[in-house]
Amino acid sequence: MSSTAASRKIEYSDSENRNALIAVKAHLIGGLLVFLLMMLAGFAMRAAQGTWLEIAVDLFYQIMTVHGVGVVGAAGIASTGVLWYFLRQYVRLSNTIFWVNFCIFLTGVVMILGSIFLGGYGGAWTFLYPLPAISMGAWSTGAAAVFQLGLLVIGTGFLILYLDIGRAILAGYGSLAAALGLPQLFGKVPVDNTHPPTVVAGTMVLIVNFLGIAAGAVVLVMGLVNLYNPEFQPDALLMKNLIYFFGHVFINATIYASVTAVYELLPRYTGRPWKTSKVFYAAWFAIVFMVMAVYPHHLMMDFPMPQWMLVMGQILSFGSGIPVLVVTGYGALMIVYRSGIQWSTTTKLLFLSMFGWAAGVIPAILDAMVTINRVFHNTMWVPGHFHFYLLLGLLPMIIGFTYHLAGEGRQKEVKATDNVGFYAYLIGGFLTSMVFLASGASSVPRRWAVHMDEWVTFAQVGTVAAALVVLGTLLFILRALISLPRAADPS
Amino acid sequence: MVSTVYAITLVCIALIAAVFYFVIANSKKAEADYPSITKKWYGVRGKWFLFLITLGLVITYFSLSPFPIPDQKKDYPANDHQVVKVGAYQWYWTMTPDTVEAGKPVAFLVTGEDVNHGFGIYDENLKLVGQTQAMPGYTNKLVHVFDKPGKYKILCLEYCGLAHHAMITELTVK
Numbered sequence: 001m002s003s004t005a006a007s008r009k010i011e012y013s014d015s016e017n018r019n020a021l022i023a024v025k026a027h028l029i030g031g032l033l034v035f036l037l038m039m040l041a042g043f044a045m046r047a048a049q050g051t052w053l054e055i056a057v058d059l060f061y062q063i064m065t066v067h068g069v070g071v072v073g074a075a076g077i078a079s080t081g082v083l084w085y086f087l088r089q090y091v092r093l094s095n096t097i098f099w100v101n102f103c104i105f106l107t108g109v110v111m112i113l114g115s116i117f118l119g120g121y122g123g124a125w126t127f128l129y130p131l132p133a134i135s136m137g138a139w140s141t142g143a144a145a146v147f148q149l150g151l152l153v154i155g156t157g158f159l160i161l162y163l164d165i166g167r168a169i170l171a172g173y174g175s176l177a178a179a180l181g182l183p184q185l186f187g188k189v190p191v192d193n194t195h196p197p198t199v200v201a202g203t204m205v206l207i208v209n210f211l212g213i214a215a216g217a218v219v220l221v222m223g224l225v226n227l228y229n230p231e232f233q234p235d236a237l238l239m240k241n242l243i244y245f246f247g248h249v250f251i252n253a254t255i256y257a258s259v260t261a262v263y264e265l266l267p268r269y270t271g272r273p274w275k276t277s278k279v280f281y282a283a284w285f286a287i288v289f290m291v292m293a294v295y296p297h298h299l300m301m302d303f304p305m306p307q308w309m310l311v312m313g314q315i316l317s318f319g320s321g322i323p324v325l326v327v328t329g330y331g332a333l334m335i336v337y338r339s340g341i342q343w344s345t346t347t348k349l350l351f352l353s354m355f356g357w358a359a360g361v362i363p364a365i366l367d368a369m370v371t372i373n374r375v376f377h378n379t380m381w382v383p384g385h386f387h388f389y390l391l392l393g394l395l396p397m398i399i400g401f402t403y404h405l406a407g408e409g410r411q412k413e414v415k416a417t418d419n420v421g422f423y424a425y426l427i428g429g430f431l432t433s434m435v436f437l438a439s440g441a442s443s444v445p446r447r448w449a450v451h452m453d454e455w456v457t458f459a460q461v462g463t464v465a466a467a468l469v470v471l472g473t474l475l476f477i478l479r480a481l482i483s484l485p486r487a488a489d490p491s
Numbered sequence: 492m493v494s495t496v497y498a499i500t501l502v503c504i505a506l507i508a509a510v511f512y513f514v515i516a517n518s519k520k521a522e523a524d525y526p527s528i529t530k531k532w533y534g535v536r537g538k539w540f541l542f543l544i545t546l547g548l549v550i551t552y553f554s555l556s557p558f559p560i561p562d563q564k565k566d567y568p569a570n571d572h573q574v575v576k577v578g579a580y581q582w583y584w585t586m587t588p589d590t591v592e593a594g595k596p597v598a599f600l601v602t603g604e605d606v607n608h609g610f611g612i613y614d615e616n617l618k619l620v621g622q623t624q625a626m627p628g629y630t631n632k633l634v635h636v637f638d639k640p641g642k643y644k645i646l647c648l649e650y651c652g653l654a655h656h657a658m659i660t661e662l663t664v665k
Contacts (some may be wrong), residue, residue: 057653124650130627131606131652138582138653236607236627272525301624303563303631311555318547320594326540333514340521355511362503366496369550371559375493375619376649378609378648441497443619445611445648448656454617 010092019095021362024085026102028402029484031078032477034109035395038070039473043466049451050459053394058138060449061122062290065147068125069112071246071390073154075254077105080161083205083257085212085401086198086264089491091168097161104157119143124447126247127151129239131146133227134413137208141227148227155213161233162210167202179203180288181281193275197263200276200284205257212249236304241295248295251364255357255389256287259328262350265404266332269347274331283323287318290320297368310370317368318484321361345418348410349400352426357390360385363437378447380458382439384433391429391469399476406483407490417475425472431465493618502661561634568596572634573661579608579625582654584645590663594641599633601625609648612662615641622648637664 029485033283043065047053048060055063084098115121121143123132166176173179180203183189219242222234267274295315304337320422332354341347367376376382403409408418439458444451451459522528561567567574573592577599578585591597601610601623608625612635620643623633637643647658 018546053599057656059649061653061655122653126650128650129609131650134581134606135652161640163572236603237629240607240626285546300560301622302629303623303633304626304629307560310560313553315547315551320551322540322543322547325543326536330532330536330539333510334529336518337514337528337532338517338520338522343515343518351511352516355507359504359507362507363500366500369554371554372492372496374559376496377622379609379619437497437500441493443493443613445619445646445656447650450656450663452617460641 004039009089012038012088012092016095017489020054020085020088020098021101023095023098024081025405026399027077027081027084028177028398028405030102030106031074031398032402032473032480033083034070036080036470036473036477038067038074039466041067041070043463044469046459046463046466048073048449049231049456050444050463051451051456052460052463055449057268058120058122061124062116062120064447064449065124066113066116069151072125072251072300073105073109073112075251075390075394076154076158077102077256079257081396082261082401083198083202084161084165084399085200085258085405087168090196090199090321091165091202092174093168094164097135097164101157101161104160105154108150108152108154108157111146111153113222115124115143115147119146121147123147126243126454127220127223128243129234129236130226132223133230145224145227148220148223152217152224155217156219158213158219159210162206162213165202165206167201167209169206173199176198176207180285181276182285184276185278185281185285187310191276191278193277195276197274197276197280198260199234200281201256201260203289204291205253207288208249208256209253211292212246212253214445216246216250219243219246222463233457237304240299240302244298245292245295248298249291251386252291255394255397256291258394258401259353259357260329260419261397261404262353264402265346265350265409269344269350269409270335270341272335274335283327286319287323290316294320294368297373299371300370302367314369316367321365324357324361329354343453344403344409344411345414345422346400346403348422349396349403353393353396353400355389356394356396356429360388360393360433363388375443376440378445379440380436380446382446384436384440387429387436388433389456391432392426395429395473399480402476402480402484404490406487407478408479415479418479421472421475421479423472424468425476428465428468428470428472432462435465437491448485504534543569561598561632563632565632565634567596567600567634572596572598575599577610577625579603579605579610579647579651579658581605581652582647582658584610584658584660586645586662589661590638590665593637593664595658596634596636599623599635601631601633602629604626605620606651607649611646611648613644613646614639615643617644625647639665 048055120139169179179199184191225232263274294316296309297317300310444455576587603625610625611622612620614620621635623631643662645660
């Protein structure tokens, strides 16, 4: 089937569309509420490090664990809502499967919360083998098992959803290669620049996340076997590779899924098309491989890693920055430049997301150089770079899309509360990230419950910044809760 | 090096912010002829891409030669190096010996005895001067030459459980 034929919008019944819209809103509201709670957790951790709040160390590390897993989970479920909303317009997706994944996700969340706050699990979201099994009495084997089972359950739900997405893409486009635009890229068929960017992005996310979650399932099962059969001792470095492959791919896929909001919405608000092209296909084809092969940059201080893998990790980290700097971010700049765009909170957030993604590349690339990693790895530089991506890149995509769905983008005036929310969030998010980076440049280690006196000021400034982020997000969420449930589909 | 990396980060973020600000400042007035805008800026994009590729190649070459991590297959014999055996446990370090001399290479042979830990060497100003992971089942070989004598701190840089932040010891450099 040619891409042009398949690019026609899919027809659904009114009841299917209504149900789908409710499901998407549930994903967004659920995701944003979890994000807000995780921001409060982050605020509490910074306040504790800044000596403004007393938290027992076991509770601190439980909060740290829930913060990590909660943000990754919220990013996963909310970004899936964004991608699914747009992708179902081009391929026939099942509402039932979408809901099934959502319900499985909630089941996993309950298990994880129980393992942490009832079972006392505080082994970090990365469940780095063999820490879950060796806690020195801080948590039980059962708590560690329920945590890992919760992740396994969530991963299974996502795999079911990806099977449906894969089925739909194959039914619509014949092959994953055609959906990625590869026949056009390699000159087998003429370039069709109406081929939807969302289909290209969705196919990339499907491929990498399916493999990433499958690897995650393997390492989780091995960890579970080890918990109950300690004689089974898999290689610690192999486990680390699998964990970081899974973790890196999953969190990166959330931003590649959410960027569909930018591809779909900036054209509507500027009146200019976002056309696919050979450059676009080449960038996304490269991303498929780079997102999966770049993860060794997490393992540069694991010296027994093969040298070629670390070199690959460094080179591909630089390479991964190029598509956003040359294609997506650059494309967003062109589409907005002299477009006569009406700046609403929706469009401001979408445009901010491009800045956050593009600028977040810089500290990430630098830390992924072996020689620099020697003095930056596992310092606050690392949360600095990923808070930049998540607070100023990913979340503005998700919240911008939420505002679009709520109809804010077409309103003549920007409400004062939205303005306060936007600027509190912007300043807070930027400051949070920059304080982390400054702390990293001062060698402050990450994941420390108690900070040395020399580092306390950083944490205190970080606490103020986190409070601004919480304020901004609270205003965004109040707006979403008030406007979103009854908003009609703006498309 | 740390301050250079930090300065590069700040300058690059500021430059990207300036480009976004320029576009925002030039977004209100509508230019109907979008194809002429794309034609012009696609041309710039090609050069921008080439610049980034060239920059990447140059940085890759100079930052990886010689490879910054010591050869792990090599032995670091005691006659050429001061050898320090490091064991990482929940939540303490063993270091034999715990005193070395400045100006001569030190080979730290680091292993995790229970879970993963991170062996981070901090100078008297609390600046990180080198690190490696301490993994169960592996011995990581970290070679470092101390420029200055003093009391260095060893901090754990991989989360290892509830007293991770308290896993601190001292290394004397004479």
